[in-house]
Amino acid sequence: MITRHQEVLTLDELAIYLRISKSTLYKCVREGKVPCQKIGRHWRFRKAAIDQWLAGHADQMQVRRRAARRA
Numbered sequence: 001m002i003t004r005h006q007e008v009l010t011l012d013e014l015a016i017y018l019r020i021s022k023s024t025l026y027k028c029v030r031e032g033k034v035p036c037q038k039i040g041r042h043w044r045f046r047k048a049a050i051d052q053w054l055a056g057h058a059d060q061m062q063v064r065r066r067a068a069r070r071a
Helices: 009-016 022-030 046-071
Strands: 006-008 037-039 042-046
Touching: 006 009, 006 022, 009 022, 009 042, 009 046, 042 046
Parallel strands: none
Antiparallel strands: 006 042, 037 042
16 A cells, blocks of 8 residues: 555556556556666656656646647
């Protein structure tokens, strides 16, 4: 379970947080779509960076929807 004060997430924790499968998250990591760091053999994710990344994607989607409505 993700606690309020947790700053660094594992891949399993992030998959739960994003509500996606671990295999989908691995694919996004390999493609460089998710901000992450590899420590040894393990991927780690800063929650603040993930939250900023999500907010940026939400903003991009709103811009695309507005542009599609105008077209």
